[in-house]
Amino acid sequence: MADISSTTLSVTQGDEQTTQTSQVPQAPQTQQAHEQPASQTHKHNGLHQIIHDIDERDAEARYREEAADNIAGVHTRSSAVHHHNQRTPSLSDNENDALILAWSENDHENPYNFSSLRKASIVITTMLSIINSTMGSSLPSNAIPYMAEEWGVTSTSQKVLPMSTYLIGYIFGPLVWAPLSEQFGRQKLSWATFAFFIIWTMACALAPNWPAFLVFRLFCGTFASAPIAIVTGILADIFDNPVSRGRAMAFFMVMTLLGPLIAPIVSGYCSTTIGWRWTFWIGLIYAGASLIPLLIFLPETYGPILLRNRAIRMRKADPKLNIVAPHELEKKDLRELMTVVLTRPLRMILFEMIVTSVCAYLALVYAIFYMTFQAYPLIFEGIYHFGPGKEGLIFLTIGAGSLLSLPIFYAYDMYLYRATQSGKPWTKIEEYRRLPLACLGGPVFVISLFWLGWSARSDVSFVVPMLAGVPFGLGFMLIFLALLNYITDAYEIFAASANAAASCCRSLLATVLPLATAPMFTSLEISGACSLLGGLSCIMCVIPFIFIWKGEQIRANSKFCIALRERKIEMLRKVEEQRQRQLHFEQRDGVLSESEPVIRPDQKETV
Template structure:
């Protein structure tokens, strides 16, 4: 028996299939993810995948009846009355104020907490805020995609109840380690509104303009929470004790929970599943289901497709990656201010903790200024679109120019703060730097979070969860460098360094305006979403033509009968 030569062995076709690369595997999962979610979206919006009857019910291949929204269906969140949508918006805004206020609640109370428990390490002074933000890192990666899997309402209420419980635990904390553990748990559950609210707003506001305005109000409230926190902790700690900082937070959370319990479910697949279950309950022999009922919900899909979605978006979507980097830096700088402001206003100007807390108010004023700027640009864009201006048709011009304005304002505020904070200059001058700081901060967040919400549509919650987790990582790490950086570089040097980094990042919105369309054209998620959306529109048009033809035929038959 002759053995094959080496050349023959090398030329023999391999019987083993080629293993896909990691990138190919990620893209494959993302494509299946988009296909599955859009099939469900098609079914939910009365667009069957075959020649089904013109009804809110159509059969699938197994004889099951799949229900979907009727035209002008009152139970469809898009068709809810405006007053109900506005109540939902206000509820989510108040919930987010609790969440963001909790992040900075102990900011001015830390010296009194550490004194009671004998903590002397300056590194540990940062931990009550950093451990909370560590919860912000991990929480959204679960809550965002889970809300796209099981719905918004129950997840929001459950997480907020746990947030309330752990806030009470902080008020009763017996020692420093327990406090840090409780703060981590508070942050984990407090991150749910940050991750889920964008999805709720996308559920109820179908029109991009209205949704953008709702997002603008939501974004402004995210700033006021951390601004209220230093005022509460600053005055409470010096008068009635640092524990009352958390008791006040708990009272506010309890009042909010009453509002939150009235929050309806807004996620269409869950609402249709409930409708189908109600029909089956009334008629046990019926085979009526929602599209979501027929979707596989095994643990493998949950892990590989749902929970990994934010991570896949960070790794493979350039838009998400760039937005995460920019928002992470400015968010971290915002939380660094909770160490920087005491250095500036207490050490340089000798202000009390309570009055130092009031120095955050110009940031809130600046955040308020961002709203009329946002609405004015909305009006300008609408006028340009009505005139048919070519620039107004580009997706990037709907939101991104606001970040192009906010970025330079944010940079200016940091140099203003750093170079005016001197003992021979009134403390009012560096304090007023908070106005462009707040305006720039909010405009950047409004623009970029709205941008990724519009770009990723049904995956808005996952895209925002990715952004939330990334910026929280930076907000955990960078504050540890605040005190050493200000000690080594001085106030002017440290603020100039942060301003320089912000200056580099502020080119990102300009790149989006310049090349955003090309970037989206290469995005796996955006390509799949666009294809599915065009397919839905095509099927919807065909369905409308069939309906018109049927109505015309029925009219002719009626005329013949009358004759």
């Protein structure tokens, strides 16, 4: 939810709009100078004009809703209360007689006001679902040779498909789950998708043949992608403080990395002892155990849905009560759902330079990470003659590197906090809040690839290439932490869709690139293949430096950021107008009698 203290969206008297003096800061002239030519350009550009109009409509609708959701202590009254035929402030011209339900200050049902213990339980519960989701992606990695032997699969490219089909689900799933969670809420969607994930995991354990197994993996990945898309939205729902939200995102990213690293150990030891199918039975047992806290401890955290539920309860308690939640006033038919809500991540990928650049960089890093599940067996089984289980343990060094990123992240976070408290000028530059970590992580990641490639030789101890996993995990985590937090901050109320766009792109490349791993490492050898990947990563690691250099200009030219900024400024202006309007009502009418109640959300729902 956007951090807006209070508002309604239209203030009218008779047929004319009332204008009040606003104390909300207006957009800087420099921004207006950027925005005006941009809007003129859109008018002469067919496709871009259509996209711009959709973005404007999308941003306006969401900020109208978010503004009313976060209202604090300013509530509308029935038109019967007002005299002289005055119209009630409303979110819609068709809702003039309705009371608009909104949060009051310190409302205990507002997710921002959840207790620390409750927030911690939500974070832990969602992290369990993240581990399930990401562990499933690499679960068959060391079991594939045994499956291939049982079903007579000999093609090298076919043997990559159990992981690739799962990641295909990661491509398309977030494009649906993220915007749906922003429209219908987080809780029930999380429950439903996780239940289907369990069902398809069981189907993988019972698969009768190779084609059926691949189909089951596709569906498994589609439903497993839901936590990746939804959890970032949940964290944005419950943490309004960027510091707290950033720390929660750090745990989120660690879990996304640890899951795939645990899976090769499970499949490596299961396949050689009790059979490859037990790889999936163990995954199913863990998923079933994770479902229990998900059902118990995960509440609905999406503010608009919580207010809608409260309005429904109040109307049920008193059918004569004409009260609505802002979410109910935003009428979205199927056409609106298809053209605005579900296209939001795609529009971000195609027309937002920030999202496009971040997606490209994260996609390469993520794909290289999944290539290690093909490359490590070539290195540690081919050169050092490790068994599948022992080779799976090598992935723990990547996990150690990812954990090492947390103290670095927290140290920078504290440094940034102290600098902000001291009023350092550089802290006012948005890119400095997140991107310096990516500036550190990018070169570290590049070094790890050259380290691995040029030390993996029979005359060098396995410890040397194994230790390359530490900077690999460290660089990987710092890049992801910085860039995902950056786009989360940049796109605010559309954080889930921005993260879904990033998830879609990185999963797409992680699906395709591992297909080339075996041919590339065979033709270029280990040193050449790792050097090629290191060179590509070196080119891409300039992206956060460019953002720090030109980030403000890039955001100023971003259609989505312009639309969000304009809507936010407009809503903040109307917040102040409504405050002034409410003061006017109170001064004119005096204290209301008991027959003229004002509905407040912190009151009991029986009116």
